[in-house]
Amino acid sequence: MKKKTLAAVCALLFCMAAVPAFAVDYMLGAKAGYYVWEPFYKDRGGLGSGMGDIDYGTGMLAGPIFSMIFTQDLSLSLAGMAGRQSTHWLSVYSDFDAANEVSGCYYFDALRVDVDAALSYRVSESFKLFLGYKYLYLSVDYKNSEQRSPVGGGAPTYSTLNEMKVLTPFHGPAAGIGYSLLLSDRVFFAANVSAMYMIGRFKIEKSVTYDQLAPDVERRKSPSTGMDQLGFNVEPSIGFNPGNGLPIITLGLRYQMLRIRFTENSDYAEKDKWLNDSLYGVFVSAVYTF
Numbered sequence: 001m002k003k004k005t006l007a008a009v010c011a012l013l014f015c016m017a018a019v020p021a022f023a024v025d026y027m028l029g030a031k032a033g034y035y036v037w038e039p040f041y042k043d044r045g046g047l048g049s050g051m052g053d054i055d056y057g058t059g060m061l062a063g064p065i066f067s068m069i070f071t072q073d074l075s076l077s078l079a080g081m082a083g084r085q086s087t088h089w090l091s092v093y094s095d096f097d098a099a100n101e102v103s104g105c106y107y108f109d110a111l112r113v114d115v116d117a118a119l120s121y122r123v124s125e126s127f128k129l130f131l132g133y134k135y136l137y138l139s140v141d142y143k144n145s146e147q148r149s150p151v152g153g154g155a156p157t158y159s160t161l162n163e164m165k166v167l168t169p170f171h172g173p174a175a176g177i178g179y180s181l182l183l184s185d186r187v188f189f190a191a192n193v194s195a196m197y198m199i200g201r202f203k204i205e206k207s208v209t210y211d212q213l214a215p216d217v218e219r220r221k222s223p224s225t226g227m228d229q230l231g232f233n234v235e236p237s238i239g240f241n242p243g244n245g246l247p248i249i250t251l252g253l254r255y256q257m258l259r260i261r262f263t264e265n266s267d268y269a270e271k272d273k274w275l276n277d278s279l280y281g282v283f284v285s286a287v288y289t290f
Helices: 002-018
Strands: 025-038 057-069 074-095 100-122 127-150 158-182 187-211 217-220 225-240 248-262 275-289
Touching (some): 025 074, 025 248, 057 100, 057 275, 100 158
Antiparallel strands (some): 127 158, 187 217, 187 225, 225 248, 248 275
16 A cells, blocks of 8 residues: 555656646645544544543644646646644543443544645636545544443442554545636635545554553554545635735635545444544635746
8 A cells, every 4th residue: 555655646746747848837835724623533432432522623734735737727736734633521431331431531632644636627717627636644642541430330440541542544536626706806716625535544553551450551553454435525715816926815614524434344443334534624825826
């Protein structure tokens, strides 16, 4: 899988290096936003007994934007975002098994890297079609302290501290449609809607349990498990082009919904059960044309 990803990236870089003689314009800028992530772990809860009580994680994501405009109708773009999203929560007496209930404090901090490449073709004055490729990488640090008590009450019988690092890289094709409309000489509206399919892996990079009644247990680099996901992305925005060599400023919204499943047997989730994962937020971008 790593070889295939490397080959795709090399092919993209080769294309970008080979066609600049035909490009009539370049666009270079940056994009930053504040996003809310509702992870698929909430549907499963398999990483820990309190995972089902997650609400969401929040944080800033930012990255570069680059476009090459070959003709009036054809362009190639590359955009990336990276940042951390985190949350903490309290789970009180959630079900663990028929005999025990669990309460505890939980925390996760996720590094998110999101890269999109797209080749766009304008089919009319307002509409364009695009084909792309997406890479999504998530590294989640999950920590908790919890205790188990008998169902119906009683003194705690088990108390632990846990640390875990989970890696989930994904990549795959995407396709969509874009719409743009001039509201005035300087102001415009734009919206993109896309669908994607990605394959990936779920891997426990590190897991440590500190138990007051037993020796500490540390596990590293468990066998990875196959996953795939289907989803769509909606991104409406409004922009302002001041001209005179100044950057084009855009303010927009982004909503991404993914349906994720494990494609192999795993201790952490039921095979072929679909889980929900969503990301939404507001962003601003500034792009120079030269």
